Amino acid sequence: MNTEILIIAEHSNGELDPITSDLMAWGAQIGAAKGWKTGVLVAGAGLDPVVAALRSSGVDALHVLDDPALAVYNAGTYVEAIAALLAKAPQRLVLVGHTYLGIEMSGAIAARLDATLWSNCRSIAASDHGYQVTRPISRGAYTSALEVDGAGLTLITLQRGTALPVRPSRPGSPQIISLDMPSGLPVSPIRVTGQTSAELGTDITKADILVAVGRGIGEQEHLREYQDLADILGGSIASSRPLVDMGWLPVDYQVGLSGRTVQPRVYLACGISGSMQHLAGMRSSKVIIAINEDPNAPIFEVAHYGIVGDINAILPELTQAAKLGANAR
Amino acid sequence: MKAVPGSGVSPGMSDDGTRIVNDGDAFVNESDDYALEQALMLKRNVGGKVTAITLGTVKSQDILHTSLAKGADDAIRIDADEFDPNIVSFLLARALKNLNADLILTGVESADGMASQVPMAIAARLGMPCVYAVTRVEWAGEDQPLVLTRELGGGRSQTLEVDKPALLCVQAGIVPLTYAPVVKLIHARRKGIPSLKLNDLEITADELAARRKTKVTSVQPVEKNSTTQWLTGSVQAIATQIMEKIVEAR
Numbered sequence: 139m140n141t142e143i144l145i146i147a148e149h150s151n152g153e154l155d156p157i158t159s160d161l162m163a164w165g166a167q168i169g170a171a172k173g174w175k176t177g178v179l180v181a182g183a184g185l186d187p188v189v190a191a192l193r194s195s196g197v198d199a200l201h202v203l204d205d206p207a208l209a210v211y212n213a214g215t216y217v218e219a220i221a222a223l224l225a226k227a228p229q230r231l232v233l234v235g236h237t238y239l240g241i242e243m244s245g246a247i248a249a250r251l252d253a254t255l256w257s258n259c260r261s262i263a264a265s266d267h268g269y270q271v272t273r274p275i276s277r278g279a280y281t282s283a284l285e286v287d288g289a290g291l292t293l294i295t296l297q298r299g300t301a302l303p304v305r306p307s308r309p310g311s312p313q314i315i316s317l318d319m320p321s322g323l324p325v326s327p328i329r330v331t332g333q334t335s336a337e338l339g340t341d342i343t344k345a346d347i348l349v350a351v352g353r354g355i356g357e358q359e360h361l362r363e364y365q366d367l368a369d370i371l372g373g374s375i376a377s378s379r380p381l382v383d384m385g386w387l388p389v390d391y392q393v394g395l396s397g398r399t400v401q402p403r404v405y406l407a408c409g410i411s412g413s414m415q416h417l418a419g420m421r422s423s424k425v426i427i428a429i430n431e432d433p434n435a436p437i438f439e440v441a442h443y444g445i446v447g448d449i450n451a452i453l454p455e456l457t458q459a460a461k462l463g464a465n466a467r
Numbered sequence: 468m469k470a471v472p473g474s475g476v477s478p479g480m481s482d483d484g485t486r487i488v489n490d491g492d493a494f495v496n497e498s499d500d501y502a503l504e505q506a507l508m509l510k511r512n513v514g515g516k517v518t519a520i521t522l523g524t525v526k527s528q529d530i531l532h533t534s535l536a537k538g539a540d541d542a543i544r545i546d547a548d549e550f551d552p553n554i555v556s557f558l559l560a561r562a563l564k565n566l567n568a569d570l571i572l573t574g575v576e577s578a579d580g581m582a583s584q585v586p587m588a589i590a591a592r593l594g595m596p597c598v599y600a601v602t603r604v605e606w607a608g609e610d611q612p613l614v615l616t617r618e619l620g621g622g623r624s625q626t627l628e629v630d631k632p633a634l635l636c637v638q639a640g641i642v643p644l645t646y647a648p649v650v651k652l653i654h655a656r657r658k659g660i661p662s663l664k665l666n667d668l669e670i671t672a673d674e675l676a677a678r679r680k681t682k683v684t685s686v687q688p689v690e691k692n693s694t695t696q697w698l699t700g701s702v703q704a705i706a707t708q709i710m711e712k713i714v715e716a717r
Contacts, residue, residue: 150621211619214596238620242599245587249560254553254680257584270684275487276478277578281689282487287680327596327630329612335623347713371713383640389622396600396618396638404716406709414581425716427709436689443712444695445705455706463710 141177141199142230143169146220148237149180151335152187157235160301162195164262165233171264174230177201178312179223181216183209193311200312205319210333213242214326221250222320228291231269233262236295236418238396244293253291256284258414260300268292278414278436298399299421340374340390347373347404350393350420353380354409354430354449361386363453364408370460376400378410394419409449412437468499468519468534470527471579477688478579484682486550489579493523495530497639498574504642505604505635506572507538513606516540518566522555524548528660536647536655546662551681552580556588561668564593570613571634575600583636590634597634598627602641 143165148155158178165176177199180188185204192200203223207215220243224232232247234240236258248255259271260281268288275282286292342348349368351361361375368375376398377391393400395415405423410416412428412435420426421440428441429449438444445452470493472478478489495503506517519534521527522545531542545562549555563571573586583599590597602624603616612628618638619625629635647655665672698708 150623211625213598217591238600238618241583242587242597245556245584246591246597248553248584249556249588249591255584255588256681257552257582268680274581274689275579275686276472276476276489277474278581279474279689280478281687282478282683283685283687285682285684290680327633328598329628330625331628332626333619333623334625346717379639392622396620396622398622404713406713425712427712438695439689441695443698443709445698445709447702447705452702452705452709455702456709459706459710460713463714 140175140227142172142174143176143233144201144224144229144231145176145178145197145233146235146240146243147178147180147188147192148235148239149182149185149188152184154188154191155235155237157237157296157298158192159195160298161233161235161296162197163301164296165231166196168231168262168264168269175199179203179220181208181220183207189314193314195312196310197312200314201317202314203317203319207319210330211239212326212328212330213246214328215323217243217246217250218323218326219320221247222323223317224251224291226320230288230291232291232293234293234295236297240295244295248293251291253293254286255293255295256286257295259294259296262294262296269294274414278417298395298418340388342374342376342391342393343398343400345374345376345400345402347371347406348376348393348400348402348420348423349373349406349408350376350378350410351381351387351408352378352410352416354411356409356450358384358386360450360453363457367453367457367460370457370464371404373402373404378416379413407437407441408453410437411435412440468503468521468530468573469496469577469579470494470521470523470530471496471577474578478686480683480686484684485679486548487579487683487686488550493526493529495533496574496577496579498576498578500574500644501639501641502572502574502637503534503537503539504644505637506570507645508642509570509604509606510538513608515569518543518568520559520562520566521545522547522549522559525662531660532655532658533647533652535658536651537645542658542660544660544662545668546664550580550683551679552582552584552588553680554675554678556585556592557675557678558668558670559585560589560592561670562663563589567632569631570606571595571632573634573636575636575638586634586636593632593634595632595634596629597636598629599636600638601635602638604635604637604641
């Protein structure tokens with residue numbers, strides 16, 4: 139792996155996770171500033187479709203670790219394999235998505251290699267002696283800027299939806315390098331006995347309009363009225379995590395880091411304050427309309443239209459207006 | 468467990484740029500509260516001893532008193548004032564190594580640092596498996612593996628069997644939170660809590676200094692999105708405007 143920057147690709151069911159292209163854009167920018175080459179590491183089993191999707195990515199090298207032992211994600215196996223590869227061919231900078239898998243692997247890999255890790259970053263730029271990163275602190279209300287010494291190996295995890303405004307275009311085909319599973323890895327103390335995808339239930343990612351509800355709707359009995367509004371608008375209801383935790387809605391409806399990533403034409407956020415985890419799953423929606431009682435709620439940082447008020451007072455009028463609109467169509 | 472500032476507290480930088488600092492009282496990080504509850508539940512079901520551990524200044528001691536009042540058997544504080552998770556995990560791993568715990572439980576994220584990296588780094592340093600975002604823990608008994616359900620993100624989940632010793636980052640809501648009875652809290656606050664210093668952990672100041680790779684260069688409130696267009700007026704007027712925006716966006 140003779141590149142200085144390595145991006146760890148994320149994928150599932152043969153599809154590349156969009157966060158990988160964000161990471162490649164950041165990598166290309168650092169590469170251009172430092173005069174470094176960029177590679178992507180794809181680890182898994184049956185990777186042909188993922189590799190095909192990366193063929194025109196413009197990176198310098200594509201490192202492919204395709205092995206049946208990696209068919210199902212197991213942190214024990216993945217971390218050992220990637221750490222062993224990195225130990226053999228040291229990189230300068232490894233970029234990982236701030237997803238559940240990225241969080242789990244990067245923390246372990248960094249400690250194994252005694253590397254510096256900064257996670258949950260929103261941006262990274264090259265600086266004289268390393269990197270300048272920005273990341274949220276204090277429940278997302280503040281942003282810290284950090285100067286990281288890049289003398290040793292550095293790992294950075296970047297949030298979803300933090301791509302550069304302009305993606306550097308570097309046409310060209312990467313060199314494809316097949317890697318062998320490192321030998322002599324210890325048996326993972328973790329055994330995967332089952333895996334479920336929530337794909338069988340409702341798929342809110344397909345809806346054009348999402349009426350998303352949060353703690354601000356107050357009572358479970360109010361849910362029905364939001365469901366009615368979603369029906370009239372021809373969309374679907376969606377939810378923030380607390381409502382799913384309370385059992386008001388099934389997990390299929392959950393938007394955010396642990397739930398679905400959505401980008402509907404309209405995201406109507408009703409009584410959602412907007413935790414970092416929630417924003418990560420919906421900030422790319424085309425039009426975001428947010429209604430919340432707290433004018434400082436983080437949801438307004440991503441909202442195109444904001445209404446400060448009690449959603450339950452606005453809802454009946456909104457439903458009425460939606461009915462009129464539906465009848466007029 | 469971590470003691471974190473209350474919401475609404477403005478963070479600042481230390482003069483030397485090595486730390487982010489917060490004034491005011493410290494509270495238990497909500498995510499870690501679930502880890503304690505899960506530990507206490509396992510203790511009730513399969514027995515064992517629960518130790519609450521934190522790294523922080525004397526201000527963070529209060530969350531340990533609360534943990535004792537809730538039912539923890541012991542508490543330990545590592546006396547250090549660090550914000551860098553790379554350093555925090557190094558120090559905690561050193562302290563935990565001597566405790567030889569079968570199971571280490573943490574939350575998924577701290578409200579102040581928001582890094583979610585300390586638990587995985589601790590487990591890797593101790594050579595034990597780590598599972599993030601655990602939503603269910605079953606443990607049939609001492610010589611049995613842990614049976615877990617965990618989230619993978621994107622609505623996916625896994626069931627796992629994991630050998631001990633292990634570290635689990637439990638997801639918020641995994642078990643109901645309980646509250647410490649006031650009488651127990653008063654009693655717990657009278658207990659002295661042992662604190663470990665760098666030399667107790669056999670770490671020299673030079674060794675720690677060599678691990679400092681990061682400087683804080685600024686701390687700023689998140690800029691409000693100045694492009695948010697505020698819709699105002701009567702409830703009817705607002706409803707009409709929202710519908711207009713929805714129709715435009717279709």
